[in-house]
Amino acid sequence: MSYSVTYEDGFLIREIGSIGSKPDVAITELIANAHDAGASLVKITIPLEKNQYIVVEDNGTGLTNEQFENRWLKLRYDRKKHQGQFVECLNTSENRKKRRAFGRNGVGRHAGLCFNDEYTVETWKNDEVNIYDLCLSSGGQPIEVKEHRKSFRQGHGTKIKVLATRNLISVEQLTEIISVRFLFNPEFKVKINDRQICLSEHPGVIKKTEINPIGNIKIKLTLVDSSSVSRTSGQHGVSFWLGGRLLGNPSWSISGTQIIDGRKSFAKRYTLIAESDDLFDYIEADWSGFRSDFAAISKISEDISLFVKACYLELSQTELLNTKRDVLNNNKHEIKDLPKLARKEIYDFLDRILHENPDIKPELLEIALRAAINLEKSRSGVLLLHKLTNLPQGDIEALNTFLDEWCASDAMSILSEIDSRIKVIEAIQRLSSDHTVDELHTLHPLIEKARWVFGPEFDTPEYASNRGLRKTMEIVFKEKCKKEQFINSAKRPDIVVGENSSVSALGLEQFENELKKTKHVLLIELKKGGFEIGRGEMDQAKYYVEDIWHAGVGSSQPYIKAFVVGDSINNMTGKYQAVGSDKDNKYGEVHAITYNELVRTAEARLFLLKEKIESRYSNLEQDDLLSELLDTPEQAALDLAM
DSSP states (O other), rough: OOOOOOOTTTHHHHGGGGTOOOOOHHHHHHHHHHHTOOOOOEEOOOOSSSSSSEEEEEOOOOOHHHHHIIIIITTTTTTTHHHHOOOOOOOOOSSSOOOOOOSSSOGGGOOOGGSSSSSEEEETTTEEEEEEEEEOBBTTTTTEEEEEEEEOOOSEEEEEEEEEESSSOOHHHHHHHHTTBBBTTTTEEEETTTEEEEOOOOOSEEEEEEEETTTEEEEEEEEEEEETTOOSSGGGGEEEEEEEEEEEEESEEEEEESSSOOSSHHHHHEEEEEEEEEOOOGBBBBBBBBBOOOHHHHHHHHHHHHHHHHHHHHTTTHHHHHHHHHHHHHHHHHHSOOOOOHHHHHHHHHHHHHHHHHHHHHHHHHHHHHHHHHHHHHHHTTTHHHHHHHHOOOHHHHHHHHHHHHHHHHHHHHHHHHHHHHHHHHHHHHTTTOOOOOOIIIHHHHHHGGGGOOOOOSSTTTOOOOHHHHHHHHHHTTTTSOOOGGGTTTTTTEOOOOOOOEEEEEEEEEETTTTTEEEEEEEEEOOOOOOOEEEHHHHHHHHHHHHHHOOBBTTTOOEEEEEESSSOOTTTSEEEEEEESSGEEEEEEEEEEEEEHHHHHHHHHHHHHHHHHHHHTTSOOOHHHHHHHOOOHHHHHHHHHH
């Protein structure tokens, strides 16, 4: 039993893609076919209305009947394989440059199907004319010759004729498109409705180079000033020209890689011409761009980007000056009120930004300028004077008395510390009742900032993690906890995260006999929200103290004070345990405390100031509060912007 392959209706239209649906692409392909046939002139007739004929005629080599059958009627005809990469030109002079063929995939010849399901090909060579009426088909073949006629005619050439029943394009639109898709060549002319088209030229050359991004691929790069010759803004960007034909549409983005911001005046003025004869095998059949599987395009984009940015830095000095002038002009009234020295610092500040970040967007530059102006105003007292004029009578009297007794900088230092401590209390109070809070990344850092709550002896920044203490923690807990519980070992190796709690240790180092040793350790175990502290938890903390003391920290055995912090304490559980063989040999102690007790103790040690100025803190957004206390990336970004 034999089988045969059949074709569905419309197969060929789908096969040729945009060539069969976009009129500009279809006409471009027919011109390219004429170019590859060695033509020096292509005459195109475009009707004003539908149901009239579109005609594309050239004076190329033409086809014999045998050539038409072997080339035109063969789907996906491989031109390079059968005819080579260069065009056959009749009456070619010795001085004439070889013309490289555009065609590769054998689909452009059927571009007439964009306008109708039928079209006619008339081709003549060797004084013989062959005329073929072709139409879409299905079943055994996707296209068929309805009729073949012969006659006689001198010379050579090809004419395609199709009745335009769909996709008709205007003469003006087609003229504009074609004029930028083929490079000017005095030996290749195109006429539309008897009017010669001025094909694209590249005057205004600014800089040239050649790159060899990968293998045997070479690309000639030419930066041109297109401000005086571009007919459309679409011409700006990187233009790939292969053998004198434009690939796709120029763009400052190559296969998703942004070369330069297209909104910049540089991008709107200049065009980069990328010419190569080594990229024909990597393009889409309709010349819309490079194939998606062309991996080398990323390296090509990288090399092009380096060249463009070098040109931009060299040529953008005027643009940078204009950007600076615009930003200063937008803020000239505020700058005018600044002292001369402050104005100079503003100008120098902008120059540094533009020198280090020539690609900065104008709106970001203006934000930076306004921030600098505000800082200068603050330094020059403008903002202070503004605030003083709006103070109520009571505050003016209080401020006057305050300034009689206090230095402003000392007062700010004290108030800043008090403010920071009250905010820590506020944050702990809010978060301790939330059972979903991450104690490692949120509660533990807050509790460590509030170590003064556990006793006045801990109110010193000298309590910190050190190498010896981290080593001790690893020794003590490696037998009791799984390795993955040291989940943040790179940043916080002194914190061990268990199933229901996290444990951290801070040490105070002091000199003894000219040697620095850890004399005291603060051990904090935070239980998860809702957890009740019982005897087992107190005993466990006692074991931690014993193990740490016996393991030692470096060459010392410090006194260890441990606190177990939880939501509540079991009625049958004592809140204090001494650790040691007897009263005279005590080396540690364990305390149980609730989060609420922690907060109340902290408030008491701050003389209940939080209650007196409650409104200052109660309205703080939680995210803003944590960003300030924990120095999150969001806050760091804000600090940098300011």
